[in-house]
Structures are given as structure tokens and as C-alpha cells.
Amino acid sequence: MSKISPKAERRERIIESALKIFAEKGFQDATISEISKAAGVSDATVYEYFNSKEELLFTIPEDITVETIRETERVMPFLRGAESKLRAIVQSYVTIYEQNPEYANLIMLHLKTNRNFLRTRAFEVVRDAARMLLECIKEGIETGTFRKNTDPYLVRSIILGTIEHLCTRKHLQGQPENMLSQVDPMVDLILSGIRAPQEQQNISIHLHMTGTAKAPETITIVPEERKP
Amino acid sequence: MSKISPKAERRERIIESALKIFAEKGFQDATISEISKAAGVSDATVYEYFNSKEELLFTIPEDITVETIRETERVMPFLRGAESKLRAIVQSYVTIYEQNPEYANLIMLHLKTNRNFLRTRAFEVVRDAARMLLECIKEGIETGTFRKNTDPYLVRSIILGTIEHLCTRKHLQGQPENMLSQVDPMVDLILSGIRAPQEQQNISIHLHMTGTAKAPETITIVPEERKP
DNA sequence: TGAATAACAGAGTGTGACTATGATATAACC
DNA sequence: GGTTATATCATAGTCACACTCTGTTATTCA
Numbered sequence: 001m002s003k004i005s006p007k008a009e010r011r012e013r014i015i016e017s018a019l020k021i022f023a024e025k026g027f028q029d030a031t032i033s034e035i036s037k038a039a040g041v042s043d044a045t046v047y048e049y050f051n052s053k054e055e056l057l058f059t060i061p062e063d064i065t066v067e068t069i070r071e072t073e074r075v076m077p078f079l080r081g082a083e084s085k086l087r088a089i090v091q092s093y094v095t096i097y098e099q100n101p102e103y104a105n106l107i108m109l110h111l112k113t114n115r116n117f118l119r120t121r122a123f124e125v126v127r128d129a130a131r132m133l134l135e136c137i138k139e140g141i142e143t144g145t146f147r148k149n150t151d152p153y154l155v156r157s158i159i160l161g162t163i164e165h166l167c168t169r170k171h172l173q174g175q176p177e178n179m180l181s182q183v184d185p186m187v188d189l190i191l192s193g194i195r196a197p198q199e200q201q202n203i204s205i206h207l208h209m210t211g212t213a214k215a216p217e218t219i220t221i222v223p224e225e226r227k228p
Numbered sequence: 229m230s231k232i233s234p235k236a237e238r239r240e241r242i243i244e245s246a247l248k249i250f251a252e253k254g255f256q257d258a259t260i261s262e263i264s265k266a267a268g269v270s271d272a273t274v275y276e277y278f279n280s281k282e283e284l285l286f287t288i289p290e291d292i293t294v295e296t297i298r299e300t301e302r303v304m305p306f307l308r309g310a311e312s313k314l315r316a317i318v319q320s321y322v323t324i325y326e327q328n329p330e331y332a333n334l335i336m337l338h339l340k341t342n343r344n345f346l347r348t349r350a351f352e353v354v355r356d357a358a359r360m361l362l363e364c365i366k367e368g369i370e371t372g373t374f375r376k377n378t379d380p381y382l383v384r385s386i387i388l389g390t391i392e393h394l395c396t397r398k399h400l401q402g403q404p405e406n407m408l409s410q411v412d413p414m415v416d417l418i419l420s421g422i423r424a425p426q427e428q429q430n431i432s433i434h435l436h437m438t439g440t441a442k443a444p445e446t447i448t449i450v451p452e453e454r455k456p
Numbered sequence: 457t458g459a460a461t462a463a464c465a466g467a468g469t470g471t472g473a474c475t476a477t478g479a480t481a482t483a484a485c486c
Numbered sequence: 487g488g489t490t491a492t493a494t495c496a497t498a499g500t501c502a503c504a505c506t507c508t509g510t511t512a513t514t515c516a
Contacts, residue, residue: 042495113337154413158390165389172343185382193421270464
């Protein structure tokens with residue numbers, strides 16, 4: 001019973017060929033004939049599985065996106081604090097895009113800017129992932145890790161926007177070579193932009209008193225008001 | 229001699245109609261017939277001004293992009309310091325996109341992810357704008373306003389990525405309503421992520437000594453080493 | 457007014473998405 | 487194993503649209 005039904009297997013082959021060819025030539029320049037040939041099926045068969053070229057395009061990211069989110073969700077419970085969670089989410093995004101360049105190509109160059117994609121099952125999953133990120137930011141604000149006046153939606157836009165920009169840039173211009181090495185600098189930068197100001201306790205002052213006079217009875221230290 | 233040549237005027241009309249229709253229906257779904265009809269010329273005439281539908285698309289952003297950059301460059305000399313310059317550049321980007329929604333639509337949904345657009349005159353100008361932003365970040369690092377270990381390319385990606393994300397989101401999902409109101413929070417957040425740590429001098433400590441004993445001869449204050 | 461140029465309508469080509477059909481192969485079930 | 491149901495196939499055909507070609511008409515400019 002471990003045998004996959006031949007129908008599902010054929011469908012899988014079409015999707016894989018489509019991914020490869022769409023990523024290589026772009027959605028518009030790729031033809032159904034090429035895809036069906038690469039998958040070893042006839043043109044007509046493609047249309048028995050998918051109603052249109054666009055529907056085929058939209059089906060491609062489903063599995064991999066769902067799998068990614070699941071994996072990230074599995075890691076979450078092991079992390080403590082908004083900062084580590086946020087870092088993990090960003091790392092997870094970038095890892096997927098780094099490890100599946102064709103998938104990344106499709107998402108960044110063909111799906112992200114497609115109106116119809118918004119009405120898609122795969123997009124639902126993408127939206128869930130974005131929600132997870134948002135929750136994490138909100139958690140940081142509530143627990144006092146992040147500034148109280150932080151706009152969580154803006155922070156999310158900054159994070160997603162940066163990832164998308166890096167990814168698009170990589171696929172069009174070949175830079176940066178390695179996106180994963182950008183994760184920590186990027187997260188550090190954003191975190192230090194939204195972290196609540198440190199409590200005074202981490203500044204310790206040592207008073208070395210020299211001389212012959214005895215110490216005064218009390219010393220009061222009054223820190224200046226912090227400028228916002 | 230203030231009369232524009234009828235040829236240039238006709239060309240202008242075609243470009244304007246194309247902008248409108250591309251933004252409304254998307255590049256693929258718009259047809260040359262619609263555009264020529266809207267411009268009041270024949271299909272054949274369109275091909276006398278532009279070699280292809282795509283060349284027409286690429287020509288649209290030329291003027292407005294050049295004009296925008298010039299305007300921003302004109303303001304620059306009046307600004308002192310990397311922070312104000314950076315803020316001005318971001319504001320200038322967002323203003324253009326806010327004031328020219330059709331142009332923004334085209335850039336974000338159809339040009340930014342087009343390989344051929346990279347070989348375009350209009351893209352040259354876009355690249356110049358990105359360079360200006362980069363120079364400004366580098367200046368901030370050199371003058372000590374920003375952290376020494378800041379990666380200027382990463383900061384630029386964060387800024388451009390965020391703007392693009394906000395803009396794409398607005399055009400696909402209608403949010404945020406007003407992007408200009410996001411400029412200051414966004415710039416503030418990024419600045420506080422890259423600003424060099426404040427010198428100790430802004431922390432002043434008042435020692436109130438009470439009691440009868442005389443003050444000691446010297447007091448040495450040794451601040452703890454900052455954690456990076 | 458006359459010569460050069462631009463714009464035109466309309467017919468024609470090629471490509472590629474998608475449909476329809478009937479024949480053939482494959483799977484499923486008794 | 488044989489029969490039925492289902493998938494797959496090749497093929498031919500439709501349609502929309504980008505783009506070309508041609509000869510005619512309108513505009514511009516001297």
C-alpha cells in the first residue's frame with residue numbers, strides 16, 4: 001500500500017516540470033507543450049489535471065509552502081521570547097528561498113504581484129505565515145521586549161519587504177550570493193530598532209574613593225531623563 | 229515656437245493611454261488595440277513609435293523617473309547630515325508613488341520583476357536613485373552618525389524592500405491607505421537600528437552628598453564595558 | 457501649391473492557449 | 487482472465503492577439 005497512485009504521481013510530474021520551466025523561462029514565455037513534453041505526457045493530459053496554465057502555476061507552490069509553515073510551527077514551542085521566535089521565523093523564510101531557488105523565483109517574480117494569486121489556496125497558507133510573524137511581534141510588544149509604540153504591521157512590512165527585496169535582487173541580478181548570511185545582521189538591525197530601552201541596571205558604576213577623608217553617609221544618584 | 233511638435237505630442241498621448249490601461253488591466257491583459265483606440269490613433273501608428281508592446285511598457289516610466297530624481301537631487305544640497313538626507317530620499321520615493329498610483333502600479337507589479345527591464349534606459353535612472361541612497365548611508369557611516377559596522381547594502385535593501393512591500397501591498401490589497409504616514413515611523417525605526425551608540429556625555433549623574441563628613445579628594449567613575 | 461512625411465484602414469501571418477473527438481491503452485473489479 | 491470504466495493520447499480546429507505589409511489618404515512644411 002506504499003505505492004502512490006499513478007494518477008497522483010503523474011500530476012506530481014507535471015507540477016515538477018512546470019516549476020522547472022516556469023522558473024527558467026518565465027510564466028509568459030513558457031508553453032504548455034514544453035511542460036507536457038518535459039513531464040512525458042500529452043498536452044491534453046495537462047488540461048485534464050489543470051483547467052488553465054495559470055491554475056497550474058498557482059498549484060505549484062501549495063505543497064512546499066504548507067510543509068514550510070508546518071516545520072516552522074513545530075519549532076516555535078521550543079523557543080522562548082519574541083526575539084528568538086522572530087529570528088527563527090526570518091531564518092526559516094530565508095532558508096526555504098535559499099534551498100529552493102526555483103520556488104523562490106516563482107514566488108518573487110510571478111506570484112507575489114499577481115492579483116489572482118490572492119484568491120488561491122496557496123496564498124491562504126502564505127497569509128498564515130505572515131500572521132505568525134505578526135503575532136510574534138505583538139507578543140514582543142505586550143511582554144515589554146519591544147517598544148510600546150511599535151507598529152507591528154510596519155515591522156512586519158519591513159521584515160517581509162527586506163526578504164523579498166533580497167530574494168528578487170538575487171534572482172534578477174545574482175546578488176547577494178548567500179542570503180542566509182544576511183539574516184543575523186538584518187534581524188539585529190531591526191531588533192535594535194524596536195527593542196525597548198534597556199533598564200538602567202545594566203550600567204554599573206564603580207566609585208573608587210581615594211584620599212584620607214571618610215566616606216559620606218549617603219550618596220544619591222539621579223540619572224538624567226532619557227530623551228525619546 | 230512654444231508649440232510642441234505634433235509627432236512628440238502623439239507619442240505622448242500613446243504613452244499616457246498605455247500607462248492608464250496597463251495599470252488598469254495589467255500588461256498581459258491589455259491589448260494594443262485598446263491602447264491605440266484610447267489614444268485616438270490606429271494600431272499601425274503605435275508600431276511606428278514603438279517596436280513592441282514591451283518596448284512601449286518600458287518607455288512609460290522614463291520621464292517621470294528622471295524628473296523625480298532631479299527633484300530629489302535639487303533638494304539634497306539644502307540638507308545637513310546623513311539622517312535628514314536619508315529621510316528626504318525615503319519621503320521623496322514614497323511621495324512619487326503616492327501621487328502617481330498608476331506609475332507605482334506599473335513599477336511594482338510589472339517592471340520590478342522583469343528581466344528585460346534591467347537593460348532599459350529607465351532602469352539606469354532607477355539605479356542612479358538607488359546609488360544616491362547608498363551614498364547617503366555610506367556618508368553616515370563615515371561621519372560617525374551610523375555604526376561603523378553597518379552594512380550599507382543591507383540597509384539599502386531594507387529601505388527599498390520596505391517601500392516596495394508597502395506599495396505592492398497597497399496596490400493589491402488596498403492597505404495601507406496612506407503610505408506617507410508610514411515614512412517617519414519607518415525611518416525612525418531604521419535610524420535607531422543603525423545609529424551609533426550615544427556618547428556617555430548625555431548621561432549625567434548628580435551626586436548629592438549628605439552628611440557631615442568632608443568630600444573625598446577624588447572620585448573615579450568607571451562605566452562597565454558595553455556589550456555589543 | 458507641391459513634395460515629403462506621417463497616419464491610416466485593412467488584410468494577412470504566426471503563435472500559443474484552450475477545446476473537442478474518437479481511438480487506444482491502462483486500471484479495476486468481478 | 488475477461489469485461490467495464492477510466493485515463494491518455496494524437497489530431498484537428500478555434501480564437502485572440504502581437505506584429506507585418508501595402509497601398510491610400512491626410513498633414514506638415516517650404
